[in-house]
Amino acid sequence: MALLQRVGELRPSQMMYAFGVGAVVDLPYLSVMVLGLDDWPADPGLAPPISEERLLRAVRWTLGDQVQALLHPPAVPESDGVSSPFDEEARIGVPVASFPRWMVCPECRLLAPLERGLFELKKDAYHPERTRYVHPGCSRGKSPVVFPARFMVSCENGHLDEFPWHEYVHRGPSGCGGSLRLVERGPSGEARDIFVQCDACGKRRALSEAFGKAGEASMPQCRGRKPHVRDFEECTLQTKAILLGASNLWFPEVLTTLAIPAGSTRLAQLVEEQWAVLQGVQSEREVSLLRSVGVLASLVGYDDAQVWQAIQEHRGRGEAGPEPQDLKSPEWGVFTHPAALPGGDDLRLREVAVPTAYQHLLQRVVLAERLREVRALVGFTRIDAPGELGEVAMTELGRRMGLSRTDPTWVPATEVRGEGVFIQFREDVLRAWAARPA
Numbered sequence: 001m002a003l004l005q006r007v008g009e010l011r012p013s014q015m016m017y018a019f020g021v022g023a024v025v026d027l028p029y030l031s032v033m034v035l036g037l038d039d040w041p042a043d044p045g046l047a048p049p050i051s052e053e054r055l056l057r058a059v060r061w062t063l064g065d066q067v068q069a070l071l072h073p074p075a076v077p078e079s080d081g082v083s084s085p086f087d088e089e090a091r092i093g094v095p096v097a098s099f100p101r102w103m104v105c106p107e108c109r110l111l112a113p114l115e116r117g118l119f120e121l122k123k124d125a126y127h128p129e130r131t132r133y134v135h136p137g138c139s140r141g142k143s144p145v146v147f148p149a150r151f152m153v154s155c156e157n158g159h160l161d162e163f164p165w166h167e168y169v170h171r172g173p174s175g176c177g178g179s180l181r182l183v184e185r186g187p188s189g190e191a192r193d194i195f196v197q198c199d200a201c202g203k204r205r206a207l208s209e210a211f212g213k214a215g216e217a218s219m220p221q222c223r224g225r226k227p228h229v230r231d232f233e234e235c236t237l238q239t240k241a242i243l244l245g246a247s248n249l250w251f252p253e254v255l256t257t258l259a260i261p262a263g264s265t266r267l268a269q270l271v272e273e274q275w276a277v278l279q280g281v282q283s284e285r286e287v288s289l290l291r292s293v294g295v296l297a298s299l300v301g302y303d304d305a306q307v308w309q310a311i312q313e314h315r316g317r318g319e320a321g322p323e324p325q326d327l328k329s330p331e332w333g334v335f336t337h338p339a340a341l342p343g344g345d346d347l348r349l350r351e352v353a354v355p356t357a358y359q360h361l362l363q364r365v366v367l368a369e370r371l372r373e374v375r376a377l378v379g380f381t382r383i384d385a386p387g388e389l390g391e392v393a394m395t396e397l398g399r400r401m402g403l404s405r406t407d408p409t410w411v412p413a414t415e416v417r418g419e420g421v422f423i424q425f426r427e428d429v430l431r432a433w434a435a436r437p438a
Helices: 051-061 165-169 212-218 268-273 286-294 304-319 328-337 427-434
Strands: 025-026 029-032 070-073 096-098 102-104 110-113 119-122 132-136 150-153 160-162 180-184 194-198 203-205 241-243 251-258 348-352 362-381 409-425
Touching: 051 070, 051 251, 051 362, 051 409, 165 180, 165 194, 165 203, 203 409, 268 304, 328 362, 328 409, 409 427
Parallel strands: 070 409
Antiparallel strands: 025 029, 029 096, 102 110, 110 180, 119 132, 150 160, 150 241, 180 194, 194 203, 251 362, 348 362, 362 409
């Protein structure tokens, strides 16, 4: 069950590359999993849309035409005053749930799942990062803080599950109902020094047997668990033991693009920037209605007929554009011909002279004095990473894990504004260099 209070903070960019849907976030006292989009609030006031038609088309090409929008992760609205942690808006954010749910008491070494009710949740509204579970019945300490057991199992299909502690220590299914303990026999913290043992029958087993060749023989078949959407599916692979915090626990699949002006006029650029609002407009009368409620303030100076015509032209360009998954070719065309780019708020380029010492290597240097990059999360993998540079290579292997139980109608996205430098090498020099055997 998702936690009902705030337990920490993340930056929007972290939702793309570090802690997105299906990722495990390691907090000071808790370990939580970011839940699927079914549990996210999709309120436009909390998760405003991002307008970037080229990226939206690429997302639709990847996930299906049912995707209608790119939305910011939900965030608390800006306020001039100091809000109380008990206000309703204090609950706004990305939903998470405790995972893994097996916890260890550092004093008595008791190993048990939260469902057994042996551990008690302690909330801290004013310091959410201090939210923790304690062991009130510990025989060796006064309600010590417990910590997540750092062992789990996963497979190449992206499934993730709790470590099969009971079956592992008993070497298979067992009717033994004894309590388990996780005992460390050395200071290193390595698997060879950690043992799980049963109080009732005395069975004991080292965690090192869950890894390597021994693990291939002892780990069970994957149950196909998808904890981020609280679901299961069929899977024929064998699970592999994996540690909490391992670098291969979660790999994001992100599509990125730079905002490039679609039209040569200022009105065409404004329409593109407002496309998240204008894409549903079907008549000149609807343009007038949007004006009446103050939605189209940026289009002042243009009458309804001009705006409606620009909307139709923009829609036509989208239908007749290049292959939607090709996000880089249009960017290459703009950067290699910066003089033809009309001025805009999202992209401003200026070509400068190539330094004399590098004229034999470089053909062009372009300063990006202003740019906007938009990123959209379309899925994730475990164990194996997707293709380099955001390529959707894992799709062919069927290993991309979805963001929701059903086909999503929106995906989380972020935008970053900044600047940069574009360097174009001379192709003849590169060809000559590549042809040299040395």
